[in-house]
Amino acid sequence: MSDVPSASDLQGVVYDAVVPARTPWSRVIKAGEVLRLIDLEGQQAVDFLCYSAADPGDRYNSMNTVKVQGNTYVSKGTVLYSDSGLPLFTVIEDSLGQHDTVYGCCSNPNNRLRYGVETTESCYSNFLCELATHGMDRSAIVSNVNFFMQVPIMPDGGAGVAADVSPPGSHVDLRAETDVLAVLSNCPQMHNPCNAYNPTPIRVIVRAA
Ligand SMILES: [Zn+2]
Structure with missing residues (x-):
């Protein structure tokens, strides 16, 4: 596996975990800490939301960010802004180069509308479960970042999930600009190529400020 850091390659690691395929994860990232997301096996979409830890009603806002x-792409240097214009995270490293933030997350209704299938797992369902652990509900789910997922926008406005491969070990580093609650879904989607029809684990590492 190429370019996947061991914990000993990184300074100040305060948290290091593998998020199994198809499952959610969350953690408060303190101001100055750096959250690294690693697409361990490649071509694995990571649906990502974030909130001011001090005021979770002030959440990631794709309109402000775009x-x-x-x-319309998230890449190195992008600041993820909240509704109020508060910088939540800055992308300080990005081995892939671009990530989607217009296509939102998969959901069971969306799978029915797009693919005519009845599913029981989705990023929306994962978000609901994980947000509930923080006393939050569906009103907290907004248009999210899709790390490691490509949605090229054509001159005529057409857009769709591309099968472009995020290589194994692709990673992004997100520096918290305030205390931030990060919530993600390691996408279980099986009806488009965002996960190469094979959802796989990711790794999350948090480093001290
Ligand atoms: Zn998904």
Whole structure:
């Protein structure tokens, strides 16, 4: 497996875990800490939401993020802004180069509408379960970042999930600009190529400020 750091390669590791395929994860990342997400086996979409830990009603806002950057992709240097314009995370390293933030998460209704299938697992369901552990509900689910997922936008506005491969070991580093609750779904989708029809584990590492 290429370019996957061992904990000993990184300074100040305070948390290091593997998130199994198809499951959610969350943690409060303190101001200055750096959250690394690693696509261990490649081509694994990670649906990602974040909230001010001090005021969880102030959450990631894709409109602010896209408009301030003037770009529909998340990449190195992108600041993830909240509803109030608070910087939540800054992308300080990015081995892949671009990530989607317009296509949102998969859900059981969306799978029915798009693919005509009745599913029981989805990123939306994962978000609901994980948010509940923080006393939050579906009102907290907004249009999210899709790390390691590519949705190219065509000149005519057409867009769709591309089968472009995120290589094994692809990673992003997100520096918390305030205390941030990060919530993710290691996407279970089996009806488009975002996970190469084979959901796999990811790794999350948190380093001290
Ligand atoms: Zn999904």
